[in-house]
Amino acid sequence: MARSIEIVSGNQRVVARLLDREAPNVAGKFVDAMPCESFSVHAKFAGEELIVMVPFFSEPENEIFAVEPGDIGYYPGRQTICIFYGDTEPFGEVSVFAKVTEGLDVLRAWGREILERGSIPVQMRVAA
Amino acid sequence: MTATDELTRRIAALVAEELAARNGGGSSRPAPSAGRGGGRAATPAPAAIDAGRVVTVADVLDAEKSGAALRLPAGAIVTMLAREEAERLGVALVDAGGAVPAGSERGARGAGGADWAAGRPVARSTAELIDRLDRYTADVWRTEPQDVGRLRQLSRPPMGRIPGIFYACFNLFWLGEEVQTFRDKAKAGAIPTAVLDELLATLCRRHAVRLSKWFVVDVLELLGDVADFLEQRGTRSHDEYRELCEHLMLAADRLQSWVDRMLPWHTLDDRLELVP
Numbered sequence: 001m002a003r004s005i006e007i008v009s010g011n012q013r014v015v016a017r018l019l020d021r022e023a024p025n026v027a028g029k030f031v032d033a034m035p036c037e038s039f040s041v042h043a044k045f046a047g048e049e050l051i052v053m054v055p056f057f058s059e060p061e062n063e064i065f066a067v068e069p070g071d072i073g074y075y076p077g078r079q080t081i082c083i084f085y086g087d088t089e090p091f092g093e094v095s096v097f098a099k100v101t102e103g104l105d106v107l108r109a110w111g112r113e114i115l116e117r118g119s120i121p122v123q124m125r126v127a128a
Numbered sequence: 129m130t131a132t133d134e135l136t137r138r139i140a141a142l143v144a145e146e147l148a149a150r151n152g153g154g155s156s157r158p159a160p161s162a163g164r165g166g167g168r169a170a171t172p173a174p175a176a177i178d179a180g181r182v183v184t185v186a187d188v189l190d191a192e193k194s195g196a197a198l199r200l201p202a203g204a205i206v207t208m209l210a211r212e213e214a215e216r217l218g219v220a221l222v223d224a225g226g227a228v229p230a231g232s233e234r235g236a237r238g239a240g241g242a243d244w245a246a247g248r249p250v251a252r253s254t255a256e257l258i259d260r261l262d263r264y265t266a267d268v269w270r271t272e273p274q275d276v277g278r279l280r281q282l283s284r285p286p287m288g289r290i291p292g293i294f295y296a297c298f299n300l301f302w303l304g305e306e307v308q309t310f311r312d313k314a315k316a317g318a319i320p321t322a323v324l325d326e327l328l329a330t331l332c333r334r335h336a337v338r339l340s341k342w343f344v345v346d347v348l349e350l351l352g353d354v355a356d357f358l359e360q361r362g363t364r365s366h367d368e369y370r371e372l373c374e375h376l377m378l379a380a381d382r383l384q385s386w387v388d389r390m391l392p393w394h395t396l397d398d399r400l401e402l403v404p
Contacts, residue, residue: 039389041385041388041389041393042393053381053385055265055269055382057377076308077304077305078381078385079377116394118389118393118394119389
């Protein structure tokens, strides 16, 4: 059965399915680092993308340039996850390791909120 | 002069004084007692020793070695790592004029193989150094680092506050990027680790000079730890070196992420215009 993760801010939640087959190392390290509290900021040059730093380093794998809304990638250069929620102008390849299954509309709302406020707190965990 | 200007002036003076003392081989810390180890038992431990204005782990270790509390001057800047080390070792931090807590005079610690010569001991292994880096990362993961709190109050003439924070942000950004370049070279395995050690130590020292402008004293302390270790001991394999780089990146990049977070990127284009 595919593993899922949750990203929570306030009383809103996003669920994503881990791509254990395509990106086993990144997905595995992500799970090992959970639960994790951090904050999300917005991409500056890559379009509709949220960015959250995570406390691990992993080699790139399943690197994709033309990401789609709902893709979640890992970027080793900054040890961040990149959560794509709409139109993107990719700045580089990311290791796509998860795909949003619930809450794409929530991500859009978070994107708007961050563009107004600067950042929001987030909690990440493996879904039960 | 505003209160912020005054605070900035005071911090700048204190950090410059401390760094100058250290660069010149001196220190605002009390000189180590003579007869380290031998003969110490005959000397009564002082109740408290006076710290300099910027208090680092080295000061805590000096106090611990002397079996004393550490008395802080008014307005002292205590690094997070120093506070953590004081708590771990049971060294009391006493404000100027404050009473030394009963029981804080403890038996002096023997040399015990530790390398005290430079104050803070050089990490004995890559694993020990990584542990220090990870402790910092854990400390600053969820709450804004005090380095960033100080940065919020920093203002330098004639441009004021925000330009310095941009510089601090990008200085930290490039520290991480450059460490990753060396990390990738270690992964490739073509360059001997001794050469990589020297390059990374040099990089850390160069970045420390630059970052000292922004008074991010906790990271300065870590960069010094890494450089000292690489210069005096060194990594034993490309894998060790790569791992060290990854943990250094996490520590520096976490601070960078906090600095990036406080910049009002989302309002810049609406509020500012380029100079024609």
